[in-house]
Amino acid sequence: xxxxxxxxxxxFQHQLDAFNESWDKPFYALFMEMGTGKTKVAIDxxxxxxxxxxxxxxxxxxxxxxxxxxxxxxxxxxxxDEIQRIVLRWNPAKxxxxxxxxxxxxxxxxxxxxxxxxxxEAFSSKKGAKAAVDFLMSIKDSGQNVMTIVDxxxxxxxxxxxxxxxxxxxxxxxxxxxxxxxxxSPITKSPIDLFSQCNFLxxxxxxxxxxxxxxxxxxxxxxxxxxHHSFQEIVGYRNLDELNEKLNRLxxxxxxxxxxxxxxxxxxxxxxxxxxxxxxxxAQMKQLALARYDNGELATTASVLxxxxxxxxxxxxxxxxxxxxxxxxxxxxxxxxxxILSETSGKAIIWATFTHDIHRIxxxxxxxxxxxxxxxxxxxxxxxxxxxxxSKFQDKQSPLRFFVGQPRxxxxxxxxxxxxxxxxxxxxxxxxxxxxxxxxxxxxxxTNKVTYIDLISPxxxxxxxxxxxxxxxxxxxxxxxxxxxxxxx
Numbered sequence: 001x002x003x004x005x006x007x008x009x010x011x012f013q014h015q016l017d018a019f020n021e022s023w024d025k026p027f028y029a030l031f032m033e034m035g036t037g038k039t040k041v042a043i044d045x046x047x048x049x050x051x052x053x054x055x056x057x058x059x060x061x062x063x064x065x066x067x068x069x070x071x072x073x074x075x076x077x078x079x080x081d082e083i084q085r086i087v088l089r090w091n092p093a094k095x096x097x098x099x100x101x102x103x104x105x106x107x108x109x110x111x112x113x114x115x116x117x118x119x120x121e122a123f124s125s126k127k128g129a130k131a132a133v134d135f136l137m138s139i140k141d142s143g144q145n146v147m148t149i150v151d152x153x154x155x156x157x158x159x160x161x162x163x164x165x166x167x168x169x170x171x172x173x174x175x176x177x178x179x180x181x182x183x184x185s186p187i188t189k190s191p192i193d194l195f196s197q198c199n200f201l202x203x204x205x206x207x208x209x210x211x212x213x214x215x216x217x218x219x220x221x222x223x224x225x226x227x228h229h230s231f232q233e234i235v236g237y238r239n240l241d242e243l244n245e246k247l248n249r250l251x252x253x254x255x256x257x258x259x260x261x262x263x264x265x266x267x268x269x270x271x272x273x274x275x276x277x278x279x280x281x282x283a284q285m286k287q288l289a290l291a292r293y294d295n296g297e298l299a300t301t302a303s304v305l306x307x308x309x310x311x312x313x314x315x316x317x318x319x320x321x322x323x324x325x326x327x328x329x330x331x332x333x334x335x336x337x338x339x340i341l342s343e344t345s346g347k348a349i350i351w352a353t354f355t356h357d358i359h360r361i362x363x364x365x366x367x368x369x370x371x372x373x374x375x376x377x378x379x380x381x382x383x384x385x386x387x388x389x390x391s392k393f394q395d396k397q398s399p400l401r402f403f404v405g406q407p408r409x410x411x412x413x414x415x416x417x418x419x420x421x422x423x424x425x426x427x428x429x430x431x432x433x434x435x436x437x438x439x440x441x442x443x444x445x446x447t448n449k450v451t452y453i454d455l456i457s458p459x460x461x462x463x464x465x466x467x468x469x470x471x472x473x474x475x476x477x478x479x480x481x482x483x484x485x486x487x488x489x
Contacts (some may be wrong), residue, residue, distance in 0.1 A: 001145075005048035008080040015041050018252045023048045026178055026279065028170075029153075029251035033184040036254045037444055039070070042149050042180055043078040045341035047180060050083060050113045051146055056144035057114035060133060060152035060175070061167060066117040066413025070151070070388045083113055090118035090131050091383070098131060106138045112140060120155045123163035131382050136175055145177035149201060152412050153181035154432060159192040159211055164196050171200035184439075188432040191218055194247070206246050218243055246260055266443060266451045269466065270340060274315065274457050275330040282460065284315045305429060308461050315457040316357055316426050326356060331454060333425070334364055340423055340453060341365070341402070348421040350404045351411070351437050353428055355379065361404050361425065370400040378406035394418045411437030417446040424454045427465050434469050 003023060011019065015037050020027040023045045034036035049055045060070050071089055073187060079085065088101055105114055116135045122128025139146050148170050150156060156164040171179050179201050188191050194213050198205040208214040215221070220236040274282065289307040313319050317331030341348060352358050358378050365374040375389045392400040405414060410435055419441045428434060442450050456462045 003048045003052055005044065005051050006080060007409060008043060009040065009078050011040065011044070012037065014254050015044075015256070018254065019044050019048075021252060021388075024052075024054070026173065027205060027250065028180055029186070029198070029201065029247070030180060030182045031186050031247075031251050032254040033149060034441075038182045038184070038254075039239075040073045040078045042151075042182055043074060043223065045180065046115075046147055046149070046241065047079050047083055048112075054145060055113075055147045056142070057135070057139040058116070058147040058149065059136060059170070060117045060149045060151065061120055061123070061132075061170075062117065063155055063412050064383070064409070065120050065285060067117050067119045068383060069390070069413055072387045075115065075117075075146055080279035083109065085113040085115055087115045087117065088124055088135065089127060090116065092122070092127055094123070095127065095131070095181070099134075102135060103137060120150075120152075120163060120167070122171045123166040124161070132170065136170070140175065143382070145182070146175065147178040148176035148180065150197075150366060151181045151182045153183045153197045153200070154188055154193065156184060156196050156200060157188070159196045159199075168196060168200045171202065173202065185432055185435060188430075191240065191243060192234070198247075198250070201250065205250050206243070227363075229426050248292060254408060264449065265438070266449060267470070268451060268453045269456050270317075270336060270453055272331075272333050272336045272455050272457050274460070275331050275332065278317070278457075279313055281319065281329065282311060285310055285319075308429070311461045312426060312465075313354065314423060315460050315462050316354060318354075318356055320356070328452060334360060334459075336455060337361065338368060340421075341368075344421045346421065347401050347403070347419045348423060349419045349441060350423045350425055351407045351415055351427075352404065352425040353406065353408075353487045354426065355406070358404055358406060358427055365402050365404070369401065372398070374402040374404060376404045377410040378404075381409070390414050390416065405437075407433045411440065414440060414445060416440040417443055417447065420450055422450060423454045424452070427462075427469065429465065431469060442486070 005023075007220060018030060018032065018038075018041045022041075023032075030038040030041055032041070046055070046058050050058075060067065062070055067089075071087055075085070075087065086105060087100075088098060090098060097105065114134065118128065118132055123132070136146055151168060156167050158164055170176055181197050181201060182195075186197060188251075192215060194206070195208070195211055199209070202207040206214065208217070209293050215234075218237055218239050219234045219425055220238055221232050222235045224233045225300075285307075291313070292307070309372060310319065314329065315333070317329045317333050319327045319329065321327060337350065350361055355378060358376055362374050362376050375393065377386060377389055381389070389400075389403070392398045396418065403410075405411070407428055420439065422441050454466050456466055
């Protein structure tokens with residue numbers, strides 16, 4: 001079915017193809033690699049459905065670090081000005097204002113497109129979920145349809161999480177007549193990641209409404225024993241051609257190399273020697289972790305990663321004790337970072353896993369380059385400041401030269417292509433987080449080569465993490481069994 005929708009911003013050909021293929025379908029997945037403009041396709045779909053009288057409202061569910069950008073950046077940029085809209089932003093601290101605005105929508109006969117932008121994390125609370133339900137029902141009760149978009153849909157891959165269960169319920173066609181999921185990496189650990197994401201779209205999407213039936217069809221399961229613990233482990237996959245065929249019917253896959261002529265990425269490592277204090281503590285901690293493993297105390301991936309994270313902290317120059325005290329260690333990492341920054345020109349991104357490191361990095365950069373030269377973007381950064389920081393960093397005339405961020409917070413959705421240098425002070429164990437954070441700089445609008453620099457303490461967990469990430473290996477859900485000893489030795 002064709003539409004008379006008039007684009008506000010001209011789409012690239014791959015965006016136009018995705019739009020034409022999907023805009024009027026009840027459910028669809030935009031599996032478009034980071035930087036290829038999947039948000040624009042979703043907004044154009046929203047606009048077309050509204051223009052054709054098929055919806056009166058839309059719910060955008062996006063991670064905390066991204067959802068402000070929908071309001072302040074993406075919707076104003078791509079939704080045609082002639083489409084009058086009312087955009088509500090969910091903020092638990094301003095819930096009274098939200099409900100006042102919602103009452104205005106319910107009590108006034110209007111033709112505006114109603115849009116709720118709410119963060120994914122809100123669905124872990126009854127308060128946030130209720131706000132979304134109330135918005136949705138305000139439109140459904142008037143006999144009109146709603147579109148629901150889940151941005152970065154891998155955030156709902158964990159079927160056991162409260163937010164996943166709640167968001168998937170919104171995908172019921174009785175509530176949302178049109179559903180979209182957006183992600184560049186639908187599979188981060190295994191094909192099993194697809195179940196909850198596609199279940200949000202529809203039980204008909206893959207043909208399974210039961211997880212265990214789905215898993216039995218596509219996964220090979222073996223029972224394993226470790227000490228006194230026994231568990232089922234996925235050791236392989238099957239029928240993937242069948243699964244891929246089903247996905248092709250409900251999605252489009254767009255890779256950068258298929259549609260964009262972006263500059264190539266360059267990867268560099270910088271070795272950071274550890275101090276004697278670090279070396280001694282690292283050895284002690286490693287032996288302690290090995291002893292715990294031999295005693296059967298490290299029976300879960302979570303417990304293993306906790307030990308590996310402590311080793312990683314030591315490499316970074318500190319150790320957080322069990323009583324949350326910080327033990328500072330003599331180290332060379334911060335000095336090496338400053339050496340790198342002195343060698344670079346233009347703007348740079350510094351990613352750091354630990355909050356403690358972010359504070360130290362910002363303080364040191366301010367000392368050398370001035371207070372206005374750097375900004376931090378992590379969990380403690382107020383929501384109303386985040387988009388301002390991004391805008392300043394992207395402004396060529398702004399003195400803000402260094403963006404210091406936590407990949408788990410700032411690695412999704414935002415555009416930082418003003419940077420030509422990206423430094424990883426430390427790395428996450430999660431492959432998806434690494435890929436997402438890389439592409440904040442390497443996306444549409446980038447005209448220069450981007451250099452990625454990893455700080456590594458040789459013969460430590462640092463080195464092992466980088467080797468695994470370069471091989472595109474998923475670590476966060478994989479380190480278990482005999483692999484533990486390999487990681488600790």
